[in-house]
Amino acid sequence: MELIPFLGAALLFGIGLFALVFKRNLIKIAMGLSIIDSGVNLFLIALGYRSNGIAPIFTTAPVSNAQAAATMVLPAPQALTLTSIVIGLAVSALMLSLAVLLFKHYGSADARKIRGLRE
């Protein structure tokens, strides 16, 4: 079964989507968004894997000089996943602080009772 990383990313995305669509509490919706973030980052790293590869670091690598560039894993998706993780952290922090302020203003954390913009 060599499809386990892709299947794991799809499963994480599915669980996060279930929490985002079907739950009513504000904190649970924020958690669902964070789980979707983890699934997408896992998918991005799993796309850049080479079979029997090693990490793209030259300090004490267990291969010889000639075949080093051919057995290393692709380094560019890993570098862009770092940026994606930090952006996910920023979104999650702002969503949770907005949830705290909404609870303080409305008295309840139910997403159906926050209708101040409608009327």
Add this chain to the structure above:
Amino acid sequence: MSGLSKIVKNVASVFIVPGLIFGAYVVAHGHLTPGGGFQGGTIIATTLALLLVAFGEKSFRKAIGKNALAMLESLALFGFIGIAFLGLQSSFFNNFLSNSGSLFGQSVQFGVNEGNINSAGVIPLMNFMVGIEVASGLTIIVIAMYSGWGERK
């Protein structure tokens, strides 16, 4: 809110110095081993969050000054952009210190080697700036959410 009991305070104060040193190690060796600015900054911020939870908010405010974290964060981001501007003779973000023989400038042969900390040019300085910025930024977020919404005076 006040801190936790005496046992928690004693055990937490054992963990703080190794945690900070480990975070500084991950930041400093960013060009040799996996790690770098963002990862090491998060480790330092987690250790400071442990300090906050164990000792309470008032002791934490007295230990670390009132505006110290905000000033550190702004100065570190300013230093990061300043280092990027220093290489402007060729381009923005030019690595003008690598392979040059001055501050961090020793050359590295191709292939597997043990790693030389004197080697990568502008990259260790940028790691240091980004590490301070991430650590102080995350600590500000943790303090703001821990204190709740405060008393509106």
Add this chain to the structure above:
Amino acid sequence: MKQAIKLIFFLVFSLFLLASVFTLRPFGAPKHHEMDSYFLENGQRETASNNIVTSIVFDYRGLDTLGEATVLFSAVSGVALLFRGALK
């Protein structure tokens, strides 16, 4: 009515996810890797650092890191603005 719409959307999307897992490219054989081959062969000589991922993040693609530091700074200032009463 709303529950039915939610259920249909969720089922359609998860079927799409499952179908895409089995029809992607095989795991472990990336097809277009000219840029990464350039980074692996010339990165250590040009930037003199052993860690290729750090040299991509801070040297070859430094503008993305500048944007990321700006996003983090604006998120911290947004949280400090929302909790103005606590940080007095």
